[in-house]
Amino acid sequence: MTPTELAEARHQATRPPRNTGSAPADASEGHGTAALLRPYAGRFATVVVLQVVGAVAGLAPLLAVVELGRTLLAPGPVDHGNVRLTVVAGAAGLAVRLLCTGAAAAVGHLLDAEVQLALRRRLAAHLGRVPIGWLSRRRGGELAKLVGEDVGAVHPLIAHTPGELVSAFVVPLVSLVYLFTVDWRLTLITLVPVVAAVALVPLMMTPARLREQADFDAAMARIAGSAVEFVQGIAVVKAFGGGESAHREFRDAADDFVAVFRRWVHGISPIAAAMQLLLSPPFVLLTVATGGTALITGGGMAAADLLPFLLLGLGLTAPVAALGHGFDEVQAARRAAARIREVLAVPPLAEPEHPVAPNGHRVELRGVRFAYEPGREVLRGIDLVLEPGTVTALVGPSGSGKSTLVQLLPRFFDPTDGTVRLGGVDLRRLGGRELYRHVSFVFQDVRLLRASVAENIALAVPDADREEVVRAARLAGIHDRVTELPHGYETVLGEEARLSGGEAQRVALARALLSEAPVLVLDEATSFADPHTERAVRRALETLRGDRTVLVIAHRPETIAGADTVAVLEDGVIVEQGRPADLLDAGGRLAGLWHSRHTADPSGEGERRC
Numbered sequence: 008m009t010p011t012e013l014a015e016a017r018h019q020a021t022r023p024p025r026n027t028g029s030a031p032a033d034a035s036e037g038h039g040t041a042a043l044l045r046p047y048a049g050r051f052a053t054v055v056v057l058q059v060v061g062a063v064a065g066l067a068p069l070l071a072v073v074e075l076g077r078t079l080l081a082p083g084p085v086d087h088g089n090v091r092l093t094v095v096a097g098a099a100g101l102a103v104r105l106l107c108t109g110a111a112a113a114v115g116h117l118l119d120a121e122v123q124l125a126l127r128r129r130l131a132a133h134l135g136r137v138p139i140g141w142l143s144r145r146r147g148g149e150l151a152k153l154v155g156e157d158v159g160a161v162h163p164l165i166a167h168t169p170g171e172l173v174s175a176f177v178v179p180l181v182s183l184v185y186l187f188t189v190d191w192r193l194t195l196i197t198l199v200p201v202v203a204a205v206a207l208v209p210l211m212m213t214p215a216r217l218r219e220q221a222d223f224d225a226a227m228a229r230i231a232g233s234a235v236e237f238v239q240g241i242a243v244v245k246a247f248g249g250g251e252s253a254h255r256e257f258r259d260a261a262d263d264f265v266a267v268f269r270r271w272v273h274g275i276s277p278i279a280a281a282m283q284l285l286l287s288p289p290f291v292l293l294t295v296a297t298g299g300t301a302l303i304t305g306g307g308m309a310a311a312d313l314l315p316f317l318l319l320g321l322g323l324t325a326p327v328a329a330l331g332h333g334f335d336e337v338q339a340a341r342r343a344a345a346r347i348r349e350v351l352a353v354p355p356l357a358e359p360e361h362p363v364a365p366n367g368h369r370v371e372l373r374g375v376r377f378a379y380e381p382g383r384e385v386l387r388g389i390d391l392v393l394e395p396g397t398v399t400a401l402v403g404p405s406g407s408g409k410s411t412l413v414q415l416l417p418r419f420f421d422p423t424d425g426t427v428r429l430g431g432v433d434l435r436r437l438g439g440r441e442l443y444r445h446v447s448f449v450f451q452d453v454r455l456l457r458a459s460v461a462e463n464i465a466l467a468v469p470d471a472d473r474e475e476v477v478r479a480a481r482l483a484g485i486h487d488r489v490t491e492l493p494h495g496y497e498t499v500l501g502e503e504a505r506l507s508g509g510e511a512q513r514v515a516l517a518r519a520l521l522s523e524a525p526v527l528v529l530d531e532a533t534s535f536a537d538p539h540t541e542r543a544v545r546r547a548l549e550t551l552r553g554d555r556t557v558l559v560i561a562h563r564p565e566t567i568a569g570a571d572t573v574a575v576l577e578d579g580v581i582v583e584q585g586r587p588a589d590l591l592d593a594g595g596r597l598a599g600l601w602h603s604r605h606t607a608d609p610s611g612e613g614e615r616r617c
């Protein structure tokens with residue numbers, strides 16, 4: 008990672024979304040594919056016009072050949088003036104075609120590059136403003152695909168397909184008009200293959216064909232699904248056996264597919280083959296030649312007039328072929344644009360225009376409600392005060408909303424109702440920088456940067472010296488492990504060394520400790536799997552006591568017993584709150600949870616977890 012990248016990452020880490028006032032604008036702008044491309048409409052139209060003019064001009068050389076044929080085959084002396092004029096006109100048409108298609112390609116590709124850059128910038132800016140909680144739910148690959156592949160998929164939509172599609176209809180239309188002026192009867196005969204092919208299209212849409220298509224899609228999806236399941240479960244299968252049954256699902260899906268595929272091919276292939284035959288050059292030429300010969304021998308048409316039909320007749324099938332190719336690309340681009348629009352439509356976190364500084368570090372949650380999806384509240388009216396210098400342990404059964412609640416403090420999400428205040432100020436009125444100066448967090452999902460260990464620890468305090476970094480690392484119980492790495496604190500993570508989940512969590516803990524933010528939010532959840540991390544968290548909590556406001560999702564009895572306050576969360580509501588000893592004595596929910604773990608786990612492990 009270069010210093011610039013690091014500075015940017017640090018900047019992003021400490022700087023949440025800025026309000027550029029575009030939230031409402033984003034909502035009102037509309038995000039249709041057309042809306043995304045609207046600012047470029049002028050140049051986009053230029054590309055289409057250039058492509059169409061180029062394609063139509065491309066007919067000139069063909070018509071020149073026709074005219075030359077007529078002139079040279081005509082009885083009597085050759086009109087050299089007319090020949091010269093025809094050749095010049097054909098060459099001029101060719102030149103216009105080359106110029107126009109060249110210009111269309113240049114403008115189209117420049118425009119495409121500009122649109123892709125603008126889309127990527129817009130996405131990057133927007134992703135910097137959406138709630139961190141929304142981002143952390145997305146897999147990295149999903150967003151990378153969006154910004155890379157999906158934005159790239161608009162390329163044919165801008166640089167190729169529209170112009171080519173329009174040309175595929177305009178060119179045959181111009182040819183038809185010309186051919187009608189030559190001989191309307193042979194024009195109609197020339198159209199027979201195209202009309203016959205189009206007449207077959209409804210046969211592809213009968214209920215039976217559509218059902219076969221749906222079965223085909225479903226069978227494909229089943230194969231893909233069982234393959235993914237098999238690959239994902241391969242480790243479990245290897246460890247615990249059962250390979251036979253794991254294979255079976257895939258084998259059954261493949262066998263089913265064979266039957267479905269046979270039916271599908273059986274139904275569709277005669278129609279597809281007939282269409283292909285009708286549109287094939289030999290068949291078109293045969294039709295034109297047969298019709299033309301009949302008209303010529305009947306004396307109704309001059310032999311030279313057959314020439315334009317032979318040359319232009321093949322082009323009349325282009326629209327049918329274009330419908331197949333062009334629309335597939337447009338559909339793919341539209342699907343990609345829809346995914347881009349969906350992300351751009353995620354409402355960004357509002358950032359205050361005039362940030363207010365907090366007065367102290369008392370944290371107060373009042374009437375806090377939160378729902379990930381409308382109508383399904385996960386937090387249902389939380390009132391909780393975290394006094395400075397105290398440790399509050401949050402306890403509750405799985406799914407009660409603990410992680411959701413703690414994520415509101417670093418503003419991963421805003422509450423759907425109620426307020427979270429820090430030092431008397433609603434978090435929504437604090438500037439991002441101010442918030443992250445005051446609140447640090449260590450959650451289960453630790454993300455480390457591809458940078459040195461020291462840079463990772465000092466992310467929020469770039470000017471920290473090595474001594475301070477080492478002190479935080481010692482406190483977080485990671486110092487000894489760091490000294491074992493190939494280049495100690497300069498080891499680049501993810502490149503020169505990989506850390507285990509517990510070790511990564513301790514680096515994150517060191518980062519939080521070094522930042523000296525007065526409010527620390529901690530999720531103890533993964534720590535009990537790793538005694539080092541467990542000890543580190545306990546030591547950190549003991550050291551911090553009397554200094555910071557700490558909220559910890561607690562599982563171990565030691566943490567609960569050592570907290571100043573325990574809040575028991577059940578189904579999104581705090582059902583019990585007070586000093587741990589008092590709550591245990593009172594025999595309420597905390598005592599119930601405590602004892603249920605003991606009974607559920609008589610091995611004694613339950614004594615360590617709650």
Ligand SMILES: Nc1ncnc2c1ncn2[C@@H]1O[C@H](COP(=O)(O)OP(=O)(O)OP(=O)(O)O)[C@@H](O)[C@H]1O
Nearest residue numbers: 144379380385403404405406407408409410411412
């Ligand atoms: N990103 C999300 N989108 C939708 N629902 C979610 C999301 N995260 C959590 N939930 C739901 O919210 C509820 C509370 O989850 P939460 O993770 O806050 O509980 P928890 O008490 O921390 O559980 P655990 O102890 O198992 O981690 C659960 O029903 C969960 O399914």
